[in-house]
Amino acid sequence: MLMRLFRRLTPGTFKNRILFAFLLFVLLPIALLVVYNFKGTERVLQDNAAKKNTEQLEGFKNGFVDLMALVMKTGLLLEQDTSLRQAMExxxxxxxxxxxKLVENKFAGIENTFFMTGATVYYTLIDLHGHAYTSFMPKNALDYDEIRAEPWVKQLQEQxxxxxxxxxNDESVVIRESTASDRMLSLYLLLRDDNLxxxxxxxxxxDYEEWFSRTTKDGGQEGAYFLADGSGAELLASVPGEGISPAVAAAIARSAESGDAAAPASSVVDGKEEALYTYSRIQELNGYFVKKVPLALLFKEVDRQxxxxxxxxxxxxLAFVLLTYFISSTITVPLKLFQKKMDSSVKANLKVKLPEHGRGEILSLTHSFNAMIDDINGLLERLRLEERQKQYVRFQVLLSQMNPHFLLNTLNTIKSIALEKDEDDIYDICVALGTILETTLNTEVDLIRxxxxxxxxxxxxxxxxxxxxHGIELRCDIGDELGDALIPKFCLQPLVENALLHGFGQSLKExxxxxxxxxxxxxxxxxxxDDGMGVERAKAKKVARKRKSIGVQNIRESLELLFKYQSTGLSMDSTDEGxxxxxxxxLLLSKPYLREEDDHDDDRDDGNGSGALADAARRG
Structure with a gap:
């Protein structure tokens, strides 16, 4: 099942497999590794940006808290100023x-202390005797009763x-010509004498809107800054139109609910806006400084890389695909041509050769294929020639079998006549010759016992x-167990014939x-x-023969043909003594399976000399 699915998913051609394998196992892992490294770089940049934003917001917060502390200190100084206290009491x-004029001079002197902070502080004082004082030009004319009725005064009056x-989130009461801010951060203070x-x-x-705008502008960093309350609602924004996302506002609200004032600044990524938010809590206001940096701006250089x-x-x-296509084409195109030529060669009975062009392995493969075609054609030609020779030999064997069979039948007739006239010598010679002829005619058997x-x-x-x-005696030394050993037919008879002709020269000696x-x-x-004269003396006497002796060579060739790839051999040693x-x-043993009627069947003769072997065995 898996193999079937794999075959469906993988290309079928060699060229496409190479391209697919390289893309899947080389280029794709490299691309994934590089993308992973980019992601790691983005995480490092994000962490560094979050750390830097935290440090910046902590600086803003510390400056803002210092400003609030300075304002608080200013209020205490007003409370402790004797001349101001006397004027009020x-x-x-x-x-x-x-x-x-006395009160305004006090305000002017105190305002000079805020020159380095970059913030403007507006003072409003009312005594208990119906007088009100400000350090600024109010939007409306001062009305003591209206100011005395404001909630902050009532809250301070409550026991x-x-x-x-x-x-x-105090509403600004300063005229528009002095400030464009609509809200102020106000400290409401009850001034008491030494007797409390x-x-x-x-x-x-x-005027913290002005301070916020100036501070965030002087920060020198890209992004948007916000001042938010404890619920995450936006109070101030450095960039018009920008806002805090609902997800980050909820995170700020959860942080405020936890009430951990010592908690460090936190950073969160809003995936929907693709922006990094960093917020730091201002405990004195129960609010937060928030900085928003778009990820596209943060990862600008990484995106470029x-x-x-x-x-x-x-x-x-693209270059690799083209190069792979070109290189693989140099292999696949010749292979396709090679395949077509092979098909054409098979259809043309191996008579077509491949054109030898190209280089490298393809050229070597073409040479080998053409050499194989030549070898196959040569082998086929030899096989056809051998087949014709075999057919000719069969025809000659069929022709040659006519006369031996006629001769064998004639010998059987002479044998019968000799038996009738009691000519034992003639009978014995006919039996012996019939045995040899019968064995010669049995061409289907190559090995006999x-x-x-x-x-x-x-x-x-x-x-x-x-x-x-002559009186030459034949002596046999063969064990009973080796009588059934299979040997090539007529492998001993030529050696005995050579012993008679060359060893004894057909002499009458013993x-x-x-x-x-x-x-x-x-x-x-x-x-x-044999104990004859030996080969050298026979050559010296030049024993005349009508035909050349080829018995030894025939035996050697018969052994090689019958026992291929097995150990065989023939050696001859001749001296003057033999x-x-x-x-x-x-060693091949073929022990016969004997039946009781076999003894009786051996005495029968079918008229073609089949009983001659048994007769010779009995007489021998």
């Missing part, structure tokens, strides 16, 4: 103009109320004795021809030895 001690508190008796109410308002990389990677990928070969040799010797009348058979491991050793020929071959 005893307004009748000076006229209105003098008293107002058990706080002596001071902050309001980060209240003598005035003060409102010290910080990423763009350059993917452009370069795409160019390299050793004891059957000895019967043929005995028949041959019987004919030679009758013919030449002599011996010994045949021995021994088994040595997996091999059968056959030995034919000749000894030894051959060896694999």
């Amino acid at each position: 005893d307004p009748g001690s000076a006229d209105d103009i003098t008293r107002k 058990g109320g706080e002596r001071y508190f902050w309001n980060p 008796k209240p003598f005035a109410y003060g409102r010290l308002s910080i 990423k763009q350059r990389f993917f452009i370069g990677f795409g160019a390299i990928l 050793l004891k059957d070969e000895l019967v043929l040799i005995e028949s041959y010797m019987a004919i030679q004795r009758r013919r030449f009348g 002599g011996h021809i010994d045949i021995r058979a021994t088994a040595r491991g997996p091999h059968l050793y056959l030995e034919v030895a 000749t000894r020929v030894v051959m060896h071959m694999p």
